[in-house]
Amino acid sequence: MPELPEVEIRRQYLEATSLKQPITSIQVEDTKLLTTDYMLLQQQLADRQFISTERIGKNLFIYTDNPAIILRMHFGMTGDLAYYHNSLDRPRHARIVFEFASGFNLGFICPRKFERVGLVDSVTDYAKSKKLAPDALSISFNQFITNLHKRNSPIKPVLLDQAVVAGLGNWIVDEVLFQAKVHPEKRASTLNDDELIAIYNAIALVLTTAIKFEARYRDFPPDFLIHVRKWDDSPYDDVEALSKCPRCGTKISRTEVGGRTTFYCPNEQILS
DNA sequence: CAATATGTTTTTCG
DNA sequence: GCGAAAAACATATT
Numbered sequence: 001m002p003e004l005p006e007v008e009i010r011r012q013y014l015e016a017t018s019l020k021q022p023i024t025s026i027q028v029e030d031t032k033l034l035t036t037d038y039m040l041l042q043q044q045l046a047d048r049q050f051i052s053t054e055r056i057g058k059n060l061f062i063y064t065d066n067p068a069i070i071l072r073m074h075f076g077m078t079g080d081l082a083y084y085h086n087s088l089d090r091p092r093h094a095r096i097v098f099e100f101a102s103g104f105n106l107g108f109i110c111p112r113k114f115e116r117v118g119l120v121d122s123v124t125d126y127a128k129s130k131k132l133a134p135d136a137l138s139i140s141f142n143q144f145i146t147n148l149h150k151r152n153s154p155i156k157p158v159l160l161d162q163a164v165v166a167g168l169g170n171w172i173v174d175e176v177l178f179q180a181k182v183h184p185e186k187r188a189s190t191l192n193d194d195e196l197i198a199i200y201n202a203i204a205l206v207l208t209t210a211i212k213f214e215a216r217y218r219d220f221p222p223d224f225l226i227h228v229r230k231w232d233d234s235p236y237d238d239v240e241a242l243s244k245c246p247r248c249g250t251k252i253s254r255t256e257v258g259g260r261t262t263f264y265c266p267n268e269q270i271l272s
Numbered sequence: 273c274a275a276t277a278t279g280t281t282t283t284t285c286g
Numbered sequence: 287g288c289g290a291a292a293a294a295c296a297t298a299t300t
Contacts, residue, residue, distance in 0.1 A: 003279095032296085058279080076296080077278050112297045114279075153290065162280085170278060259292070260278075275300085282294070 002075035004057060004136055004167030005210035010073075010081050011055045014062065014106070017083035019050050022101040029095035033110055035072070035118025044069050044119060045098075054123060056135050057166025061123050068121045076114025082107045136167040137207055141200050148188050148196065155191065155199070156184040157258035168203070171229060172210070174263050176202040178225040183271040184257045184264050228252050228263050 002010070023045050031038050048064040050071070055061070062071040073079070082091045085104050090097070094107030096117055108117060120126040134143060147164045158164055159173045168176070177184050180198035182191070191199070206224075213219040217226050223246045243252050250267035 074279085076280090078298085112277095112299095114296055116280095151289080157291085160279085261276095273300105277299095278296100280295085282292105284292080285290090286288105 002058065002077070002079055003169035003172050004055075004207055005172075005215045007055055007058050007060055007075060007167075008211050009214050010075065010079075011053050011060050013081055013083070014050070014060070015053055017104075018098070018100070018106045019052070021104070022047050022049055024099045024101050027097040027099065030110075030113060033096060033108075033113060033115055033117060035116050041119060045071070056123070056127060056132055057162055058169070059132070059166075061120070061126075070120050070123060072116075072118055072120050072126065073108065074116045076110070076112070076116070078109075078111045079115035080109040082109055131163040133161075133163050133166045136165050136203050139165050141197075144200055145196055148191070151188040153188060154185040154257055155182060155188050156260070156262060158188045159199075160258065160260070165203070167207070170260050171226060172206055175206045175225050177269060178264060179205060181268050183269040184262050185271055222246055225252070225263060225265075 024047075026042055026045060028034060028038055028041075034041060036044075044066075045064070048066060048069060050062050051065055052063045053060060054063070058074060060073040060075075062073070064070065082094060083104060083106050084090065087105070090105070091107055091109055093109050093111040095110045095113070096108040098106040098108075100106070108115065126132070133139065133147060144165060148158060151158045151161075151164070156173055156177065159168050159176065160170070174184070176199060179202035180195065182195050182199060186195075209220060209224075217229075220226050225246070227246065228243060244250065245252055245265040245267065248265065248267050250265055252263050253266045255262050255264075
């Protein structure tokens with residue numbers, strides 16, 4: 001699931017492969033994936049080059065050699081990138097393909113069409129209009145608690161709200177609350193200073209760890225809650241081992257909070 | 273084949 | 287117009 005760490009990895013991948021070469025054309029299989037008219041996209045990007053990138057939360061912005069033409073990518077649940085040369089190597093579900101003059105291609109892989117691509121003319125204006133909060137890795141502690149204090153909902157949906165802090169998704173919020181030892185249903189407005197600091201620090205810990213391991217869950221430290229989720233590449237076969245708290249051995253609870261599947265340790269994350 | 277997964281947008285209510 | 291909560295939406299996989 002492309003949350004902030006996966007998007008960061010894709011950003012680095014795009015920077016390493018696709019900058020500074022003229023775009024010759026763009027193939028789009030399904031215009032539902034576009035937030036900009038297809039013709040306009042073709043016209044605006046023809047002969048342009050990508051020159052740099054910026055990520056805010058789960059949004060990837062790609063600057064071109066025209067400062068008013070910026071491409072935005074959102075990877076939804078399943079989006080990915082693939083840079084390839086031979087058209088025979090075109091991956092499955094590469095529904096949007098940027099063709100470069102070099103003969104190489106950047107494929108935007110959209111298995112479930114939950115992904116979106118389009119142009120924006122200013123990143124700051126875009127963030128403002130979408131009420132996008134500062135990125136989870138750069139938000140200041142003061143800004144973070146200011147945004148949190150306005151809310152009285154359970155902490156989990158508050159952390160998922162991109163207007164509070166940008167980049168946290170379902171599994172990362174569970175991991176953050178587990179590391180901070182805070183119950184997911186605890187009201188945001190009732191958190192004390194220690195809990196707020198623990199959550200803020202856990203966000204940095206979880207995100208930097210995930211980026212360090214290039215979002216490969218199997219490599220994460222053993223005391224991460226991530227291992228209780230059944231990923232396709234989970235290293236464990238033993239369902240019993242999967243369901244235990246990596247710190248205290250208590251059986252992990254699985255519930256729904258804010259309509260999302262939620263895992264937490266009922267022994268260490270207490271609602272008081 | 274119905275259930276499931278999840279981020280974002282839309283809707284509804286107070 | 288806003289916060290909160292829930293529903294709607296996008297579709298492939300199991």
